[in-house]
Amino acid sequence: MFDSSMKLLAISIYCSLYFGLIQSTPNDNLIINAKVDRTIDISNQLVVITSQVVVLNKGSQPVKEYLIQFGDKRHDDNLSYLSVSRVDSSSKKKDALKVSKYSTGESFASYKVDLGQHSIRSGSSIQLDIEATFAHLLQPYPVEISQADRQLVVYLGRIYFPTPYMTETQTTRVRLPSSSSGAESYTKLRPVTYSDRFINYGPYDKIPPTTADESGNEELRVHVENNTPFLTVENLSRTIQISHWAGAISVEETLDVVHTGAKLKGPFSRYEYQREPVSNGISSIRSWKTRLPAGAHDIYYRDEIGNISTSNVRTSLSSVYVDIKPRFPLFGGWKTKYIIGYTLPTKNYLLALNTNTMTNGDYIVRMPFIDHIYDNMVVDQATVRIILPEGASDFRITYPYDIKREPDEIFYSYLDTVGRPVIVLSKKNLVEWHIQPFELHYNFKPFYLLQEPLLIVGSIFGLCILVMALVRTKTSLDAN
Incomplete structure (x- = not known):
């Protein structure tokens, strides 16, 4: 009886394992x-x-x-x-x-x-x-x-x-x-x-x-x-500021760039580099071309010293090309840091959905997450800050791929009272394929457009009242 029970138990365990293996x-x-x-x-x-x-x-x-x-x-x-x-x-x-x-x-x-x-x-x-x-x-x-x-x-x-x-x-x-x-x-x-x-x-x-x-x-x-440019953007900080009052979108990027190829061994000779520009320093990077969106204007390019005048700008129907040339060529292990900025008209990137009243307005801003910095680019870390007008609310973002949303921030500018909301996004390991647009939906009441003019008028009016009060006030130091 005991042997038959053990056999039945063994058969049941074997069958369960067998069918479980088949199912798994x-x-x-x-x-x-x-x-x-x-x-x-x-x-x-x-x-x-x-x-x-x-x-x-x-x-x-x-x-x-x-x-x-x-x-x-x-x-x-x-x-x-x-x-x-x-x-x-x-x-x-x-x-x-x-x-x-x-x-x-x-x-x-x-x-x-x-x-x-x-x-x-x-x-x-x-x-x-x-x-x-x-x-x-x-x-x-x-x-x-x-x-x-x-x-x-x-x-x-x-x-x-x-x-x-x-x-x-x-x-x-x-x-x-x-x-x-x-x-x-x-x-x-x-x-x-x-x-x-x-x-x-x-x-x-x-x-x-x-x-x-x-x-x-x-x-x-x-x-x-392989003597192609081994250029890597270690850190990209991109700020997009939207102004309904000016009808413009301001974009500024700060880039930390490094040559990630074979490091330079020994001293650098400027004389030899200029005497044989083709063969001497063949793996160095002299310049690269950045492609900006169509309609970009008021372009500036500078570093910690100041403006860099060796850059050139060429405009086409679909893009604006900027020839980025640093103050010195980049060899392996060498780094540089620069700032590039430009302005875009809102009509091409900002869509108003409902602005029939002064108390309601829905908008969509649609812009690329990053720009084309150079051919075959590599960006290790990118942080994008989107500064919206003061009073904007109800944010909804549609991403073209996986993007991490960081905690929101507040930015203060001229004539701001409570500050402008800032949406912060980040992404690692980007290439050219990541030049895709995101969509940010938000609500902005057109009434807030009157805030700055009213503040200016109110400030001038208050100043006039103060001056009038000081003029009409009689002050005397006579003890009698």
């Missing part, structure tokens, strides 16, 4: 990457990895999610931008898909793609285009160079496409800088070919899923010359 087993084993074509672009200071993946569903149930991995913590920590699109096989039209971070307990992160209405039916496949941009992945090697030396960098990644699924076949292409004299060294995992600006790996067949350890994950190491 993800649908990953039913998904395979039928074909992967991947390009790793290291031609400038950013690393851009684009992958075209044909995903095949070999299971009996539709697949609604797909996981993306990059295979190591360095790529996860330096990921600036990730987008996934479903490509229509007939029209080549792309539909953007929602991507969110997904924890799997591995040492590196996974990102979940919600396929939505494009779920993969049993026996069917779809093509996904994956684009990821990384900052600070290229490391200078050597870390210090003299003034006339070339700048060499190293990229470390994986030859095989990092994925939790089996891959039937894949190729990887590495794009090198156009100014490069050739790769110093690179991983030679056959089949591999090197021609012009590209290193082509593959095709490789029957690649197992990526694991947390390094076994079976072939490391990719490319050591190449």
Whole structure:
């Protein structure tokens, strides 16, 4: 009796564990990457990895999610931008898909793609285009160079496409800088070919899923010359001040900029730098072009010393270009700090929804979170302060991507009584893709436009009354 009870208990435990394992087993084993074509672009200071993946569903149930991995913590920590699109096989039209971070307990992160209405039916496949941009992945090697030396960098990644699924076949292409004299060294995992600006790996067949350890994950190491500008904005402080009275929006930015390439070793010779401007100081940064919104005027550019007269402004129909030239060229490890400001008309960026009465008014301000500072830019930290008119209330913000809202502040200016509300936003690790507009909704009663004129009139009237009172008051020092 006891033996039969123990057997029944053991069978029940086994069955529960078995069915629990079946239910907990993800649908990953039913998904395979039928074909992967991947390009790793290291031609400038950013690393851009684009992958075209044909995903095949070999299971009996539709697949609604797909996981993306990059295979190591360095790529996860330096990921600036990730987008996934479903490509229509007939029209080549792309539909953007929602991507969110997904924890799997591995040492590196996974990102979940919600396929939505494009779920993969049993026996069917779809093509996904994956684009990821990384900052600070290229490391200078050597870390210090003299003034006339070339700048060499190293990229470390994986030859095989990092994925939790089996891959039937894949190729990887590495794009090198156009100014490069050739790769110093690179991983030679056959089949591999090197021609012009590209290193082509593959095709490789029957690649197992990526694991947390390094076994079976072939490391990719490319050591190449790269003299493109390695310019990083360590801190960007951007202030946007909206004035209904003046009908203008004032924008001012303070930027801490550093050359993050190989550091300069030894002294700097201005004579040699000017005598051989092409070959001497090839990795230095002399200037860069900032693109401002159309309609920008009253532009100024200065540093802690004062105005910098070496800048130039060029206007087009869609943008205003400012040639930023610091007082001295930037070598590796050198820093500079400058301020740039301009004014915009409110008619292009401020929309009035309801201003029929003097007691009600709804407005929307729509402006880019950051400007185009320079090509292939990297911004480590950005803080944006939006100064609204005194009396504004009921703030509602729509973000183009994840942005952190800091505690609100108060700003005092001329003729202010209770102060102007300030909306503070912050974001780390930004690239050009983040030049997207936010929308700030707020309520501002048009009656507040009369506040400053009334204060001025009241102050003048009070001063006149005071003068009249002093004139008519008889004062005497006579003791009698």
